[in-house]
Amino acid sequence: MNIINHLLQGDNINYKPSPNKSGKFTQGLPDTVIIHFTAGPTAASAINTLTNPNVKASAHLVVDYDGSITQLVPFDEIAWHAGVSSRGGRTGFNKYSIGIEIVNPGNLTRVDDMYQAWYGTLYPAGKVLKAVHRNESKPRYWHIFTQEQIDTVLEICMLLKEEYHINLILGHEEIAPGRKLDPGPAFPLNRLRDRVLNNRMEDEPDELIPASGKVTASLLNIREEPQTGSPKVAKPLPRGTEVEILDTKNGWYKVAAKITGWVAGKYIETDK
Ligand SMILES: [Zn+2]
The missing domain is CATH 2.30.30 (SH3 type barrels.)
Incomplete structure (x- = not known):
């Protein structure tokens, strides 16, 4: 995988341009990656939504369960994924950041011995993690991320860091707490930050x-x-x-x- 003309190139990578964007980043930006879950059933449903001009939302990338990637906005242009957001003296994170959407139903509700997404689909216990969100005090049920998704997001972040001098990786939940829960406790956000930003590799x-x-x-x-x-x-x-x-x-x-x-x-x- 590599980046040519602000587009990811490689196997299992598609480009489907979204109209939901607002011009180029200013010089020195983006310097941040924001991690999201789609809160939806499939990559196709997320891509349809994020390329629909009436929806006014987008992201740079959608990462499917099998690790395949669809890019919707080039990395040098501003996508609409963060919404009302603030952290560290900054507000409106779209103009600072690359948005990665990972296909995942999000938080689930227990129904007998199954776990239900807000859109009705039932998932078996083997796909579910019970954990307390960083912004909350009681546990909820969350759909797990696949290893392919976790590995792919790590590889993407490594590439983005080389190309754009990324120095922050944040969850949507960290820039819009109270409003957003993604990517939630099922995603290893701290480990991703450690690997990408701190270069904690023993042999390096x-x-x-x-x-x-x-x-x-x-x-x-x-x-x-x-x-x-x-x-x-x-x-x-x-x-x-x-x-x-x-x-x-x-x-x-x-x-x-x-x-x-x-x-x-x-x-x-x-x-x-
Ligand atoms: Zn989000």
């Missing part, structure tokens, strides 16, 4: 830190902490500014900027 060497670099953005914010929304420590660094690189974390560099210019001598305290 520690990341090498370059000694210095040069700013390529026209104006680059410089912040207290390695995260968007953290307070700025100075005016933005202009393009071409030479920086010394002191540390790295989750795709951020801690830098010291060297600025050269003339200042009045009487305002400089010297050693002599």
